[in-house]
Every structure is written in structure tokens, then in C-alpha cells.
Amino acid sequence: MNQAPEFLIEDRQHDSIRRLAHVFDLERRDFLKLLGGGVLVGISASSPAQESGGAHRQDSEGNIPDSLAAWIHIAEDDAITVNTGKVEIGQNIRTSLAQQVAEELRVPISAIQLVMADTALTPFDAGTFGSRTTPIMGHQLRNAAATARELLIEMAAQRWQSDPATLSAADGKITNTKTQQSITYGELAKGQQLARTIPADPAVTPAKDWRIAGTSVAKVNGRAFATGSHRYTSDLTRPGMLYGKVLRPSAFHATLISLDASAAEKIPSTKLVHDGDFVGIAAPDEYTATRALNALRAQWKIMPQPSESELYNYLRKNPEPAVKGVRRRDRQVSGSIEQGLASADKTLAQTYTVAYIAHVPLEPRAALAEWNGNDLTVWTGTQRPFSVRDELAQALRISPERVRVIVPDTGSAYGGKHMGDAAVEASRLAKAAGKPVKLVWTREEEFTWAYFRPAGVIDVKSGVRRDGTLVAWQFDNYNSGPAAIATPYDVPNQQIEFHPSDSPLRQGSYRGLAATANHFARETHMDEIAHLLAMDPLQFRLKNHSDSRLRAVFEAAANKFGWGREKSSATRGFGIAGGVEKGGYVATCAEVAIDPSTRNVKILRVVEAFECGAIVNPNGLRNQIEGAVVQAIGGALFEAVHFENGRILNPHLADYRVPRFGDLPRIEVEMLDRKDLPSAGAGETPLVGLAPAVGNAIFAATEVRLRALPLVLEGLGQNSTELKGS
Amino acid sequence: MPIVLFVNGSSHQLDVPDDEPLLSVLRNRLDLTGTKYGCGEGQCGACTVLLDGKPIRSCRTPVSSAAGKRITTIEGLEQDGRLHPVQQAFLDNEAFQCGYCTPGMIMGAVALLTSNPRPSEQEILRGMQGHICRCGTYQRIVAAVEQAANRNG
Numbered sequence A: 001m002n003q004a005p006e007f008l009i010e011d012r013q014h015d016s017i018r019r020l021a022h023v024f025d026l027e028r029r030d031f032l033k034l035l036g037g038g039v040l041v042g043i044s045a046s047s048p049a050q051e052s053g054g055a056h057r058q059d060s061e062g063n064i065p066d067s068l069a070a071w072i073h074i075a076e077d078d079a080i081t082v083n084t085g086k087v088e089i090g091q092n093i094r095t096s097l098a099q100q101v102a103e104e105l106r107v108p109i110s111a112i113q114l115v116m117a118d119t120a121l122t123p124f125d126a127g128t129f130g131s132r133t134t135p136i137m138g139h140q141l142r143n144a145a146a147t148a149r150e151l152l153i154e155m156a157a158q159r160w161q162s163d164p165a166t167l168s169a170a171d172g173k174i175t176n177t178k179t180q181q182s183i184t185y186g187e188l189a190k191g192q193q194l195a196r197t198i199p200a201d202p203a204v205t206p207a208k209d210w211r212i213a214g215t216s217v218a219k220v221n222g223r224a225f226a227t228g229s230h231r232y233t234s235d236l237t238r239p240g241m242l243y244g245k246v247l248r249p250s251a252f253h254a255t256l257i258s259l260d261a262s263a264a265e266k267i268p269s270t271k272l273v274h275d276g277d278f279v280g281i282a283a284p285d286e287y288t289a290t291r292a293l294n295a296l297r298a299q300w301k302i303m304p305q306p307s308e309s310e311l312y313n314y315l316r317k318n319p320e321p322a323v324k325g326v327r328r329r330d331r332q333v334s335g336s337i338e339q340g341l342a343s344a345d346k347t348l349a350q351t352y353t354v355a356y357i358a359h360v361p362l363e364p365r366a367a368l369a370e371w372n373g374n375d376l377t378v379w380t381g382t383q384r385p386f387s388v389r390d391e392l393a394q395a396l397r398i399s400p401e402r403v404r405v406i407v408p409d410t411g412s413a414y415g416g417k418h419m420g421d422a423a424v425e426a427s428r429l430a431k432a433a434g435k436p437v438k439l440v441w442t443r444e445e446e447f448t449w450a451y452f453r454p455a456g457v458i459d460v461k462s463g464v465r466r467d468g469t470l471v472a473w474q475f476d477n478y479n480s481g482p483a484a485i486a487t488p489y490d491v492p493n494q495q496i497e498f499h500p501s502d503s504p505l506r507q508g509s510y511r512g513l514a515a516t517a518n519h520f521a522r523e524t525h526m527d528e529i530a531h532l533l534a535m536d537p538l539q540f541r542l543k544n545h546s547d548s549r550l551r552a553v554f555e556a557a558a559n560k561f562g563w564g565r566e567k568s569s570a571t572r573g574f575g576i577a578g579g580v581e582k583g584g585y586v587a588t589c590a591e592v593a594i595d596p597s598t599r600n601v602k603i604l605r606v607v608e609a610f611e612c613g614a615i616v617n618p619n620g621l622r623n624q625i626e627g628a629v630v631q632a633i634g635g636a637l638f639e640a641v642h643f644e645n646g647r648i649l650n651p652h653l654a655d656y657r658v659p660r661f662g663d664l665p666r667i668e669v670e671m672l673d674r675k676d677l678p679s680a681g682a683g684e685t686p687l688v689g690l691a692p693a694v695g696n697a698i699f700a701a702t703e704v705r706l707r708a709l710p711l712v713l714e715g716l717g718q719n720s721t722e723l724k725g726s
Numbered sequence B: 001m002p003i004v005l006f007v008n009g010s011s012h013q014l015d016v017p018d019d020e021p022l023l024s025v026l027r028n029r030l031d032l033t034g035t036k037y038g039c040g041e042g043q044c045g046a047c048t049v050l051l052d053g054k055p056i057r058s059c060r061t062p063v064s065s066a067a068g069k070r071i072t073t074i075e076g077l078e079q080d081g082r083l084h085p086v087q088q089a090f091l092d093n094e095a096f097q098c099g100y101c102t103p104g105m106i107m108g109a110v111a112l113l114t115s116n117p118r119p120s121e122q123e124i125l126r127g128m129q130g131h132i133c134r135c136g137t138y139q140r141i142v143a144a145v146e147q148a149a150n151r152n153g
Helices: A003-014 A028-035 A093-105 A133-160 A185-189 A222-226 A286-295 A308-317 A337-342 A385-396 A421-433 A443-449 A515-532 A537-543 A548-561 A618-637 A690-702 B022-029 B085-092 B102-115 B121-127 B138-151
Strands: A038-044 A068-074 A080-084 A112-116 A167-170 A173-176 A182-184 A193-197 A242-246 A255-260 A271-275 A278-283 A297-301 A330-334 A346-354 A366-372 A375-380 A403-406 A437-440 A456-464 A470-478 A493-499 A572-581 A584-594 A601-611 A666-672 B003-007 B010-014 B048-051 B054-057 B070-072
Touching: A038 A133, A038 A185, A068 A133, A068 A185, A080 A093, A080 A133, A093 A112, A093 A133, A133 A167, A133 A173, A133 A185, A133 A193, A173 A185, A182 A185, A222 B085, A222 B102, A242 A286, A242 A421, A271 A421, A278 A286, A278 A421, A286 B022, A308 A456, A337 A456, A337 A470, A337 A493, A346 A515, A366 A421, A375 A385, A375 A421, A385 A403, A385 A421, A421 A437, A456 A515, A470 A515, A515 A537, A515 A572, A515 A690, A537 A548, A537 A572, A548 A572, A548 A584, A548 A601, A548 A666, A572 A690, A584 A690, A601 A618, A601 A690, A618 A666, A618 A690, A618 B138, B048 B102, B054 B102, B085 B102, B085 B138, B102 B121, B102 B138, B121 B138
Parallel strands: A038 A193, A080 A112, A242 A437, A375 A403, A470 A493, A601 A666, B003 B070
Antiparallel strands: A038 A068, A068 A080, A167 A173, A173 A182, A242 A278, A255 A297, A271 A278, A330 A493, A346 A456, A366 A375, A366 A437, A456 A470, A572 A584, A584 A601, B003 B010, B048 B054, B048 B070
16 A cells, blocks of 8 residues: 555645745744743654654754754743644644653643644644644654653753763652752753754653553643633634624625625724625624625626536546646556456445535634734634635735734634635735724534535445455545545455546545545445355455454454344344544444334444554543544434535535434444554544444345435435345 | 623623624623534524523524523633532533533533433433534533532432
8 A cells, every 4th residue: 555645645635735844933042032041842844754763853063953843842930831833623632742741751741831823933833634643743742852851861960960870850850869869840941041853762751651641631721611711713802803794605606796885884883895706894893793794785696506416427527627747646556457356256336425514613713813014913713823824924915924823722623624714804804994803704604615525426346256355446536535545455456546526616624534435435335245245244354354453443343342243123233344544443333223114314322443552641532532423423324515506505503414412322432552553643533434334234224225425214215226246 | 772681690781782692792792702602593502501590592592682681601600619510520521622512511401400400311312402512522411411410419
């Protein structure tokens, strides 16, 4: 399996804007002056991200390079500050990263302060997505903290003229184990102007010896969420602040023909901005802003555009227009698919589809923009503060150095908050009004003007021997994406290709990306082959792969679930699915109940086994897995964006059904802690097994094979096709 | 005409339009931002506050209909630095991820336990059905409500 091109193409799905690496522009001396002296360990931005052993790139004086990915600072007053451009969106990295630094620095977690996602204070970061915080930033920060610890030991050794081997770090102090003489980190940092990067091989604590990392530390600022005192972007205010509203076109790609703003402009203290097709309002309060918006009369010219009814045909027939120098097609071939299919005892060809779905972060896109002369500060909930800074600079025709983007811990994102739309809009309004402007998108705007998880069509053709050995695997994914497109099963003849399409709707990143679609197609198809051969679906899977980590999660899930203990019936079905993605191994078993009269599907029980190397925070990981299972229920059973000729038909929570309490199955999580393996991210992969496990359980009960997400039994027969053996 | 609101034990005289949503008044005019906007349709529960002890969706409630009644928001639950048992139970069970739904969720749970101090699991699921946690922490929220109910003795 070739990871690299997939990673690159996937990056483009996250990031349609390419950029040059940012060069950190503070002089070293200024840098420490700003921080008030002390000891600083920086992580070079050019370090090879995922390689173990850390990066060695410091200049001859051992000083920090110009470009940093993050740093840890120890101040004279013992304050330990970690600066990282990562954002907290509910995935709990403010806690898990602090744990890892506390572990290596031998201090309590309460001693660590994380400064996150402020383009004026934190180093450049490409963004918080792709389950990369734990394997990359976590790994780097552990290295940096271990380096800081060793540096402090060296400093104490020098001060006391003693052997560093006799000194140990604990509880924020260096102690001489022979003399019991001790000194705090702050005292050591006093009067220092010391900056270092990470040596090639810092003495990082192995996971088996972890005492703070690896434990269920509670969310660091949990109380602020339980009391409502945490201020999200949408809760912030500034002196003299106005409230913004934007006039939305009546359909996508519509152009403004005429605008009558006379009624709106009669409303006192209202500022109207009309700049090209952008029409917005700023008013002293939200009520007035809404009233003024509703008083605008606009006429739009709508372009004919593809509707939902023709979606899957359209995706198949309309490849993405070629971008110069960029080849988005991703084709992986091994063996010969023709020979593989010819040598098979049985072949199977099926097509699977996934709908566009919405992220529905409960905090809608929001921004508060404030100008000070030509300098712009914007608070906004985004996963990519630095690219939003550049977006703002470009849209407002100012240099990026004049823009500061600050991301308060945000009311979730799920891949949906990569762009700076609300930030740009608020800034345009604030510029015109000469006052700070806050803009919070309505739920309808969220459902319409954000972007969606790509819809997709996946063709799978397979060949298998009578004994259950897979010999051919052809997999063509139109538009959904390349994440987890490679099969984890051992097939000698493979042809796997991603075909990007010209998407009728604006699409982009989503929690799990295409791993959800690709697992749905692959693991449904695997189930179909097992049934074709009258083999147990679990045994069929185990027979066809040699990955011990994948085997371990399949066996753990099956054991806990009691796989095979009970037979499916017409009203009760059992299904299994699993896979590997972003360093995480997942297996999911589902039990569903089918209502014989309504044909409604209810998921009764889900058992999920997950392994992502050494677990950093067991309770945090469990929370992520449980949450991923619940979120996956939506895409599996009911979520779909309906659209017609440039209009979203269900842009409200009353029409777009998301999982609620009543949909909750009993969720049992089995976490395999591999302390011998590096920690991988866990925000995404726990989602991917649910939909195929549920679809396979529906089949086990009803013998109806559903090949479209969401899985809907209503209109029985509409989605079903008989299995074809050759 | 000015409207008088009694919020968390304090009275506020406000000159606001009768039909301004209570949510907007609480957040934008009284700076009580613990109560959240989630949908404006009464579908997600993030804006839940108590009106004379009963849960309402403040995004769909005109401020005039709250005049003269006792309004309790998330900011009013903590007493003398002590969290309400439901708040404590949410913390103990880490029944949140991003935390945006949490204030509305807690207000809904407080109301549920007021009307039914010892709800069954089914009654909790039914009682909380109008609240959305997009991060999917429902199982933990049910456990938190059960924990708080057990303190009711």
C-alpha cells in the first residue's frame, strides 16, 4: 500500500488553498524578551513530522531556528506555557497535550497552561484535522518536554557542580538524590535567556512508565462548560460592537439583479454594505439587524444546476475539471485484475452510494471582527486559524501580518470549520461600520452556505475462490475521496482508483473523510461475498488478512458481542465490520431490530473494539469512541442533504434528522492499549465501522441488501438487489 | 413600554421590543451567554431556560411572555460556589465534549428531575429527546442524570 500519494490527495481535500511554509518572524532575542526570559524549547517546523526519535535541526549555537511548530516555555515564576496552533473543538486535546507535557516535565497537569490557536502568539500550524494532533503534535511536545527536563537537570548540575546522573526531576523541582538539595524550575530559569530545539534522541518516557499521560485526567476546564461560563466565539463582545447579518442568494451561484434597500435603510442606526454580490447589515442589536435584513428586497438570477435526483449519474459522468499541474486521480494497481477475476470461482459486482451530509456543529459558524486602523483582529471558530488569516488578508486586500486570528475553544467542527466565511463577512461589515461586528450564522445558513461531506458512488468488483480466498478486488470511487480506499485484506490482484468529480454542491472535509464511504462499500461487499459463499462473515474476514492488529480488534469486538451465539431472525439482525485508518484499528458489531410493520430500523446494541497504540487518556478516548458511534448512526440511518436546482430542501433540524437520545443503542467499548506502539489519533476512525455493521445486520435479518447511505428499508425492494453468483 | 424580567433572583428593567426572543435578550442585553443559540427552531434544546421552574426554548419565546415570571438560566444554578448536583454529575461523568449543548442539556435535566425525581432510563431518554448533542455523549448524559437522580434519595 502506498501511503504517500493518498496523504497528499487527502490534504487537498482538507485544504484547497496551497501555501508556502510560514516563516516565523520574531527575532530570537525578541522572542524571549516577549516571554520574559526563562527557558524555551522549540520544535522546528521543518522536523519530519511523524518520524520517531525527533528532529535534529538547530544551528551551531544550539539556538532555535526561525520557524517553529510549537514551543514550551518555563518562566521565572514556575509558569509552564505550551504554545501550539492547534485548536480545541471538543476532541479534548487541551487536556491530552497538557498531560503529555506534564508527564515529561514531571509536574502536575495543573502546572501546564496551553496557549492555542492565536496567530499572534502561537506558531504556524496547518490546521487541526486528519487525526494528526496526537501522533504529530503530541509526539513533538513529548520530545520538547523531555528535552526541557534534561536541560533543567544539566543546569542544576552545572550550578551545583554535580553529576547529572545523581539528579532527578519531580514535581517541578530538580533534586540531588544524594544530598536532597533541590531547586524549582523557576529558580533555574531565573535570569536565563535560553532557547533550544530538540536533540536527535531525547530521553522520552516509555508509555509503560507513564504516570500522568495514559490516565483518565478530567477535561482541564470542564467546570467552565458545566457552568456556561466558557466564552465561545458567539459569546464574545467588544465595546461598541454591532451585530451583523448577510443577505443570502436564493440559490447557489445566483447573481444579484436588483436590490431595494430603502425600507432597511430607514431603520435607525443600521449600516448597509453592498459590495458586488455581497450584501450585509450591521446594527446595534441582533433584533434590529434581523429586522433590517428581512426588509431588504432582492432579485436573483438563478442558474440551472444538477439536482439530487441525478446526483449519482452526474458524479460518474462529470470528472473534476483538471487543475494545472495537479493530478488528483489516485490509482493503485497490483497483480492483474483481469487475471484475478478470470481465475475466481465466483465474482460479484455491486455499486454503493453515499449522500451528501452536513456537519451540524451545534455552535454555528461565528466571527467577531475588530479593526484598529489597518490592523484586523478576528475571533472565530475555525480548525485552520492560519489559513483563515490568509483568507482574510486576501479578501480585504491587506497583508497577512496585519491580521490576527484567535480561536476560542469552539463548539465543535467535525471537519466543517476549515474555511473563514463568517470571518470574512464580519470583517467586511466591521470595516464599513467602523466598529467591531459579530456575525453568527443561523442554522439555516449553516445547512446551506457551509459545505458538505462529499457524496459518492463506489463500484466494487471482486473475485473469490470457493474456499473463501479473495483473488481479485477492483474498487472505483467517484467523488467520495481516497481516505481508507486501500483494502486491508490480502488480495493478489487489485485495482483501486479514486475519480474526483465536479461536485454539484460545495464539499469539503468531514470527520473521517471518505473512510466512512470506503469502509461502507468495502465492508458491505465483504459481507456479500461471505453470504455468497455461505461463510461466516467474521471467519471470511479473518481468513483474508494477515494484520495482527486488525485481527485483535475483530476478535475483541466479536468476543464481547458474543458473535455467532445467537442467530439473526426476521426482526433481529447481527452484523460486523471493521478496518484500519490513520493508525487506528476498529471493529464494530451491531444488533438491530426491524419493526415488521413500519420497516423502521433501530440499533439496539453496538460493541466496538478500537486500538490506536498507547492510550493517552482512556476516558477521553472512550468518550471519542462513544461519540463517534452516535454520530455515525446519523449518516448510517437518516442523514442526507436534499437539494434541487441550487436550493437545499431540508435546511432545518426539523427536516434534517440527527441522532437523538431515542436513537441511542447500548454502546460497549473495548479499548486495546498497546503501550509498545506510538499513539495514533482517535477522532475519526471509530466512526467508520458502524454503517457497514448496521447494513450487514439489516441484511442478516431481512435478506434485503442496502447499498446506499443512509440505509432505509422503507419502500422495501427499492434498494435491494439479488446477489449474483457467476 | 419597559419590561421587567426576574432572572436568577435579580430584576432587570429593559426597554426592548415585545417580540424579541428571550434568548436574544438574555445573551445580548444581559450578557448571560451560558444560554446558547443552536437552531432558532426549538429543535435542539441549547437555549433551554426555566420559566417558573418549567423548561422552555428561549429562542421561540417572545420576551414579553417571560415578563414578571421567574427565569432561571445556567448561570443561576451554582449556589455560593457549589455546583448544582446535575452540573456536578455532568462533570463526574464527563458528559460532554465541545460543551456547547451542555448548559441547555443541564437545564433540561434539572427540569426533568424536578417533575420526576427518580426517572427510569426510558423516561430520561424520552424527557431529553428534545436536546441534541452532536458530539454524541448521550450515554454519558443518561448516566449523569441517573447519578443526580440517585442523590434525590
